[in-house]
Amino acid sequence: MTSAPTWTIAQVAEEFGVTHRTVRHYEDLGLISPERRGTQRIYHRRDRTRLGLILRGKRLGFPLEEIRTIIDLFDAPRGRRTQLEYVLGQIDERRADLDQRLRDIQDAIAELGEFERRCREDLDKLA
Template identity: 55%
Template sequence: MARRTWSISELAREFDVTLRTIRFYEDRQMVSPARDGQRRIYSERDRVRLQLILRGRRLGFSLDEISRIIDMYDSPPGEDGQLRYLLAEIDHRREDLLRRRADIEQTLAELDDLERRCRSDLDRLLDPAGPRRAAPGRTTHAHPDQ
Protein backbone atom coordinates (compact mmCIF):
# COMPACT_ATOMS: atom_id res chain seq x y z
CA MET A 1 0.00 0.00 0.00
CA ALA A 2 1.43 3.38 -1.03
CA ARG A 3 1.95 5.92 1.70
CA ARG A 4 -0.08 9.10 1.52
CA THR A 5 1.82 12.24 0.52
CA TRP A 6 0.84 15.89 0.16
CA SER A 7 1.91 18.77 -2.00
CA ILE A 8 2.78 22.10 -0.44
CA SER A 9 -0.50 23.52 -1.80
CA GLU A 10 -2.54 20.75 -0.19
CA LEU A 11 -0.94 21.32 3.21
CA ALA A 12 -1.30 25.09 2.92
CA ARG A 13 -4.98 24.68 2.15
CA GLU A 14 -5.55 22.10 4.91
CA PHE A 15 -3.88 24.21 7.61
CA ASP A 16 -4.91 27.59 6.21
CA VAL A 17 -1.36 28.91 5.93
CA THR A 18 0.61 30.40 3.06
CA LEU A 19 3.09 28.52 0.93
CA ARG A 20 5.69 30.96 2.22
CA THR A 21 4.94 29.86 5.80
CA ILE A 22 5.57 26.21 4.97
CA ARG A 23 8.76 27.08 3.04
CA PHE A 24 9.91 29.10 6.08
CA TYR A 25 9.50 26.03 8.32
CA GLU A 26 11.37 24.01 5.70
CA ASP A 27 14.22 26.57 5.71
CA ARG A 28 14.36 26.18 9.51
CA GLN A 29 14.54 22.38 8.95
CA MET A 30 11.38 21.82 10.96
CA VAL A 31 9.85 19.92 8.02
CA SER A 32 11.86 18.16 5.36
CA PRO A 33 9.89 17.17 2.28
CA ALA A 34 11.26 14.90 -0.39
CA ARG A 35 11.83 16.41 -3.83
CA ASP A 36 10.68 15.37 -7.25
CA GLY A 37 12.52 17.94 -9.34
CA GLN A 38 11.19 21.29 -8.08
CA ARG A 39 8.10 19.69 -6.53
CA ARG A 40 8.02 19.21 -2.76
CA ILE A 41 6.49 15.96 -1.52
CA TYR A 42 5.41 15.97 2.11
CA SER A 43 5.09 12.76 4.10
CA GLU A 44 2.80 11.97 7.04
CA ARG A 45 5.73 12.85 9.32
CA ASP A 46 6.00 16.32 7.73
CA ARG A 47 2.25 16.81 8.00
CA VAL A 48 2.22 15.91 11.70
CA ARG A 49 5.25 18.15 12.35
CA LEU A 50 3.53 21.05 10.58
CA GLN A 51 0.42 20.47 12.67
CA LEU A 52 2.54 20.49 15.87
CA ILE A 53 4.37 23.65 14.79
CA LEU A 54 1.13 25.50 14.16
CA ARG A 55 -0.39 24.30 17.44
CA GLY A 56 2.75 25.36 19.30
CA ARG A 57 2.60 28.82 17.72
CA ARG A 58 -1.07 29.20 18.73
CA LEU A 59 -0.09 28.29 22.31
CA GLY A 60 2.66 30.92 22.34
CA PHE A 61 5.74 28.74 22.02
CA SER A 62 8.74 30.16 20.16
CA LEU A 63 10.01 28.35 17.07
CA ASP A 64 13.14 27.31 18.99
CA GLU A 65 11.00 25.75 21.72
CA ILE A 66 8.83 24.01 19.15
CA SER A 67 11.90 22.67 17.32
CA ARG A 68 13.36 21.37 20.56
CA ILE A 69 10.10 19.61 21.48
CA ILE A 70 9.59 18.09 18.04
CA ASP A 71 13.22 16.99 17.67
CA MET A 72 13.16 15.23 21.06
CA TYR A 73 10.80 12.65 19.62
CA ASP A 74 13.43 11.36 17.16
CA SER A 75 16.44 11.40 19.50
CA PRO A 76 17.29 10.74 23.13
CA PRO A 77 15.55 11.16 25.51
CA GLY A 78 12.82 10.22 23.03
CA GLU A 79 9.10 10.47 23.47
CA ASP A 80 9.30 10.15 27.28
CA GLY A 81 11.67 13.14 27.52
CA GLN A 82 9.64 15.05 24.97
CA LEU A 83 6.45 14.62 26.97
CA ARG A 84 8.12 15.51 30.29
CA TYR A 85 9.62 18.65 28.77
CA LEU A 86 6.31 19.59 27.18
CA LEU A 87 4.46 19.12 30.50
CA ALA A 88 6.95 21.44 32.23
CA GLU A 89 6.52 24.03 29.47
CA ILE A 90 2.74 23.76 29.73
CA ASP A 91 2.99 24.46 33.47
CA HIS A 92 5.16 27.55 32.85
CA ARG A 93 2.86 28.81 30.11
CA ARG A 94 -0.24 28.27 32.28
CA GLU A 95 1.34 30.11 35.25
CA ASP A 96 2.22 33.04 32.99
CA LEU A 97 -1.29 33.20 31.53
CA LEU A 98 -2.88 33.02 34.99
CA ARG A 99 -0.68 35.92 36.16
CA ARG A 100 -1.65 37.91 33.09
CA ARG A 101 -5.33 37.15 33.66
CA ALA A 102 -5.08 38.34 37.27
CA ASP A 103 -3.42 41.56 36.07
CA ILE A 104 -6.15 42.07 33.48
CA GLU A 105 -8.89 41.40 36.05
CA GLN A 106 -7.32 43.92 38.45
CA THR A 107 -7.04 46.53 35.71
CA LEU A 108 -10.67 45.97 34.70
CA ALA A 109 -11.79 46.37 38.33
CA GLU A 110 -9.85 49.64 38.59
CA LEU A 111 -11.42 50.87 35.35
CA ASP A 112 -14.89 49.95 36.66
CA ASP A 113 -14.23 51.90 39.86
CA LEU A 114 -12.93 54.94 37.98
CA GLU A 115 -15.90 54.82 35.60
CA ARG A 116 -18.35 54.74 38.56
CA ARG A 117 -16.64 57.75 40.11
CA CYS A 118 -16.65 59.69 36.85
CA ARG A 119 -20.33 58.91 36.19
CA SER A 120 -21.25 59.90 39.75
CA ASP A 121 -19.35 63.18 39.41
CA LEU A 122 -20.95 63.84 36.02
CA ASP A 123 -24.45 63.05 37.33
CA ARG A 124 -23.86 65.42 40.26
CA LEU A 125 -22.65 68.18 37.91
CA LEU A 126 -25.62 67.76 35.57
CA ASP A 127 -28.29 67.45 38.28
CA PRO A 128 -30.16 70.79 38.39
CA ALA A 129 -31.23 70.13 41.99
CA GLY A 130 -27.63 69.47 43.03
CA PRO A 131 -25.10 71.97 44.35
CA ARG A 132 -24.29 75.00 42.24
CA ARG A 133 -21.19 74.93 40.12
CA ALA A 134 -18.09 76.37 41.70
CA ALA A 135 -16.52 79.52 40.42
CA PRO A 136 -14.03 79.07 37.58
CA GLY A 137 -10.79 77.57 38.79
CA ARG A 138 -12.43 75.94 41.82
CA THR A 139 -13.82 72.43 41.95
CA THR A 140 -16.33 70.94 44.32
CA HIS A 141 -15.72 67.27 43.66
CA ALA A 142 -12.99 64.88 44.69
CA HIS A 143 -10.28 63.89 42.27
CA PRO A 144 -10.84 60.31 40.97
CA ASP A 145 -7.57 59.14 42.60
CA GLN A 146 -8.71 60.21 46.10
Protein backbone atom coordinates (compact mmCIF):
# COMPACT_ATOMS: atom_id res chain seq x y z
CA MET A 1 0.00 0.00 0.00
CA THR A 2 1.44 3.34 -1.09
CA SER A 3 0.51 6.15 1.25
CA ALA A 4 -0.58 9.58 0.02
CA PRO A 5 2.28 11.62 -1.47
CA THR A 6 3.47 14.74 0.34
CA TRP A 7 5.80 17.60 -0.48
CA THR A 8 8.07 20.04 1.32
CA ILE A 9 7.76 23.80 0.98
CA ALA A 10 10.80 23.90 -1.29
CA GLN A 11 9.26 21.31 -3.59
CA VAL A 12 5.92 23.01 -4.04
CA ALA A 13 7.58 26.41 -4.42
CA GLU A 14 9.86 24.99 -7.11
CA GLU A 15 7.03 23.19 -8.86
CA PHE A 16 4.81 26.27 -9.06
CA GLY A 17 7.61 28.67 -9.81
CA VAL A 18 7.29 30.80 -6.70
CA THR A 19 9.49 31.36 -3.63
CA HIS A 20 8.96 29.69 -0.27
CA ARG A 21 8.34 33.17 1.09
CA THR A 22 5.38 33.50 -1.25
CA VAL A 23 3.98 30.14 -0.17
CA ARG A 24 4.23 31.09 3.49
CA HIS A 25 2.66 34.45 2.75
CA TYR A 26 -0.37 32.68 1.33
CA GLU A 27 -0.52 30.62 4.48
CA ASP A 28 -0.37 33.77 6.61
CA LEU A 29 -3.40 35.05 4.74
CA GLY A 30 -5.20 31.75 5.26
CA LEU A 31 -5.23 30.65 1.62
CA ILE A 32 -3.56 27.34 2.40
CA SER A 33 -3.03 25.47 5.66
CA PRO A 34 -0.53 22.64 5.27
CA GLU A 35 -0.16 19.90 7.86
CA ARG A 36 2.51 20.34 10.52
CA ARG A 37 4.84 17.52 11.46
CA GLY A 38 6.48 19.10 14.49
CA THR A 39 7.57 22.44 13.16
CA GLN A 40 7.84 21.42 9.50
CA ARG A 41 5.17 22.07 6.91
CA ILE A 42 3.86 19.08 4.97
CA TYR A 43 1.97 19.78 1.74
CA HIS A 44 -0.67 17.41 0.39
CA ARG A 45 -2.43 17.25 -2.95
CA ARG A 46 -5.19 19.46 -1.59
CA ASP A 47 -2.66 22.22 -0.88
CA ARG A 48 -1.28 21.97 -4.39
CA THR A 49 -4.76 22.21 -5.86
CA ARG A 50 -5.41 25.36 -3.87
CA LEU A 51 -2.03 26.80 -4.83
CA GLY A 52 -2.89 26.25 -8.46
CA LEU A 53 -6.17 28.09 -8.02
CA ILE A 54 -4.41 30.92 -6.20
CA LEU A 55 -1.87 31.43 -8.96
CA ARG A 56 -4.50 31.35 -11.67
CA GLY A 57 -6.49 33.89 -9.70
CA LYS A 58 -3.37 36.04 -9.54
CA ARG A 59 -2.79 35.78 -13.27
CA LEU A 60 -6.34 37.06 -13.64
CA GLY A 61 -5.53 40.00 -11.38
CA PHE A 62 -7.68 39.10 -8.38
CA PRO A 63 -6.46 40.30 -4.98
CA LEU A 64 -5.43 37.53 -2.61
CA GLU A 65 -8.22 38.27 -0.14
CA GLU A 66 -10.81 37.82 -2.86
CA ILE A 67 -9.08 34.67 -4.04
CA ARG A 68 -9.38 33.32 -0.52
CA THR A 69 -13.12 33.84 -0.39
CA ILE A 70 -13.48 32.18 -3.77
CA ILE A 71 -11.50 29.03 -3.08
CA ASP A 72 -13.00 28.81 0.39
CA LEU A 73 -16.32 28.74 -1.37
CA PHE A 74 -15.31 25.54 -3.14
CA ASP A 75 -14.48 23.87 0.17
CA ALA A 76 -17.42 25.33 2.09
CA PRO A 77 -19.90 22.95 3.73
CA ARG A 78 -23.01 22.81 1.59
CA GLY A 79 -25.32 20.90 3.90
CA ARG A 80 -28.15 23.26 4.67
CA ARG A 81 -30.43 24.74 2.05
CA THR A 82 -29.68 28.32 3.13
CA GLN A 83 -25.97 27.63 2.76
CA LEU A 84 -26.43 26.17 -0.71
CA GLU A 85 -28.50 29.11 -1.81
CA TYR A 86 -25.88 31.49 -0.48
CA VAL A 87 -23.18 29.64 -2.39
CA LEU A 88 -25.24 29.74 -5.59
CA GLY A 89 -25.63 33.49 -5.15
CA GLN A 90 -21.89 33.89 -4.74
CA ILE A 91 -21.36 31.84 -7.87
CA ASP A 92 -23.53 34.24 -9.84
CA GLU A 93 -21.55 37.21 -8.60
CA ARG A 94 -18.26 35.57 -9.51
CA ARG A 95 -19.55 34.63 -12.93
CA ALA A 96 -20.60 38.22 -13.63
CA ASP A 97 -17.08 39.35 -12.78
CA LEU A 98 -15.47 36.67 -14.90
CA ASP A 99 -17.78 37.45 -17.83
CA GLN A 100 -16.71 41.09 -17.71
CA ARG A 101 -13.07 40.03 -17.77
CA LEU A 102 -13.76 37.66 -20.62
CA ARG A 103 -15.23 40.51 -22.66
CA ASP A 104 -12.30 42.75 -21.78
CA ILE A 105 -9.84 40.10 -22.90
CA GLN A 106 -11.67 39.37 -26.12
CA ASP A 107 -11.90 43.07 -26.93
CA ALA A 108 -8.22 43.53 -26.23
CA ILE A 109 -7.27 40.59 -28.43
CA ALA A 110 -9.52 41.86 -31.22
CA GLU A 111 -8.00 45.34 -31.05
CA LEU A 112 -4.53 43.88 -31.05
CA GLY A 113 -5.39 41.90 -34.16
CA GLU A 114 -6.74 44.98 -35.89
CA PHE A 115 -3.62 46.91 -34.93
CA GLU A 116 -1.41 44.16 -36.29
CA ARG A 117 -3.33 44.21 -39.57
CA ARG A 118 -2.67 47.95 -39.95
CA CYS A 119 0.99 47.47 -39.13
CA ARG A 120 1.33 44.77 -41.76
CA GLU A 121 -0.36 47.04 -44.27
CA ASP A 122 2.18 49.76 -43.53
CA LEU A 123 4.95 47.22 -43.85
CA ASP A 124 3.66 46.08 -47.26
CA LYS A 125 3.64 49.66 -48.51
CA LEU A 126 7.31 49.91 -47.65
CA ALA A 127 8.15 46.80 -49.64
